[in-house]
Amino acid sequence: MSDRDSVVVACVYCDFHAHKELSVTSLLASLLKQLVAGVEPIPGEIKKAFDSGKSEMDGRALQLPEICAMLIKSLLSLRRGFICIDALDEFPAKHRPDLWKSLQHIIDECPNVRLFITGRPLIREEAKKYLPGYPNLPSVQPTKEDIEEYLAMRLKKDPDPYAMDRESGFRMVGGRLDWTS
Amino acid sequence: MGSAASRIPTLSINRNIGNVTESYKNVWNDCEILVSDETRQILEWLSPMAPRERHQAVHEGRVDGVGEWLLRTEEFDKWHTSEDQAVHPLLFCYGDPGVGKTYLRCVKVAPFKYWKLVKLT
Numbered sequence: 001m002s003d004r005d006s007v008v009v010a011c012v013y014c015d016f017h018a019h020k021e022l023s024v025t026s027l028l029a030s031l032l033k034q035l036v037a038g039v040e041p042i043p044g045e046i047k048k049a050f051d052s053g054k055s056e057m058d059g060r061a062l063q064l065p066e067i068c069a070m071l072i073k074s075l076l077s078l079r080r081g082f083i084c085i086d087a088l089d090e091f092p093a094k095h096r097p098d099l100w101k102s103l104q105h106i107i108d109e110c111p112n113v114r115l116f117i118t119g120r121p122l123i124r125e126e127a128k129k130y131l132p133g134y135p136n137l138p139s140v141q142p143t144k145e146d147i148e149e150y151l152a153m154r155l156k157k158d159p160d161p162y163a164m165d166r167e168s169g170f171r172m173v174g175g176r177l178d179w180t181s
Numbered sequence: 182m183g184s185a186a187s188r189i190p191t192l193s194i195n196r197n198i199g200n201v202t203e204s205y206k207n208v209w210n211d212c213e214i215l216v217s218d219e220t221r222q223i224l225e226w227l228s229p230m231a232p233r234e235r236h237q238a239v240h241e242g243r244v245d246g247v248g249e250w251l252l253r254t255e256e257f258d259k260w261h262t263s264e265d266q267a268v269h270p271l272l273f274c275y276g277d278p279g280v281g282k283t284y285l286r287c288v289k290v291a292p293f294k295y296w297k298l299v300k301l302t
Contacts, residue, residue, distance in 0.1 A: 011236055012230075013235045013236070013239075013283070021229075021230065026228065026230060029227055029228040029230075030228040030230040032227055032228070033224050033227040033228040033230075034233075036224070036227070037224055041220070042220050042223050042224075046223060046227070047223060050222075050223045050226055050227075053226065061226070062227070086282070086283050087282070087283065107270045107271075111266050111270075113270060114260060114261070114270055114271075114272070115270055115271040115272070116271075116272050116274070117271060117272075117273050117274070118273075118274045118275070118276075118282035118283065119273070119274075119275060119282075120275065120276070120277065120278070121275045121276075123273065123275065124273055124275050127271060127273055131269075131271060134267075134269040134270070134271075136269065137269055137271060137273060138256035138257075138259065138260055138269055138271075138272050138273070139256070139272070139273040139274065139275055140251060140254055140256055140257070140272070140273075140274050140275075141274070141275055141276050142248070142274070142276050142281045142282060143250055145250070147281060149244055149246055149247055150244050150247060150281065153244045
């Protein structure tokens, strides 16, 4: 499997409500699944692991080191791989150090990979701690215009716009949206 | 994403893939890929998680123009295009819940445009 002109994006959305199914292994397996979904036939080592898992009573799933190795191999076959993780703060805190270690391993091995992570500000400190050795961590913050555009769209679609108290309204306070009456 | 990106072409990666009962909709790479039953089973075995459904919901709920500012920042430009190994491989977007982080996009054009499907027969 090699396509040096390919650019592939793989995304994972973290959610507090899905804590039970979120682990380092499940997150990286989800990324691997997305990367190999466009490859036919599926890489031989993955097929082999699947066949051998099938022959066992419990249908053994891939373990973290295997997933990591296959992920790195898949990413290195691309020109560029983008890994997006949304709401990392909603990934279980007890597993986050291990996730950061795996991500560091991946970016160390794959210079063609870019990570895009969103989360609450505390994740920024974690990123600095767990991904040392790089200059300033580039970080950005959404603008209030995004919220205004979204609200304008929702209000436009409001089936009963006159129900709103015109004396009240939304105000941006310290980067957050507050309802004032 | 823009109109070009919302187009979801259907591609057959390899015509000799045997029985095809289901397509694999690879929505974030903006293409729909037909896969064999066996490949589908392997993909499900690899991960039962289905983030593509969530991605599709985010994609459909995204207001045009939201997050476009990101693509014009110097941080994004460096991170996205630079081949320089000294560039930080992580771009972090932070903010409190509800400010729109989930609706940002981190690629300028649909990655599909870059796909060179060498196995297309």
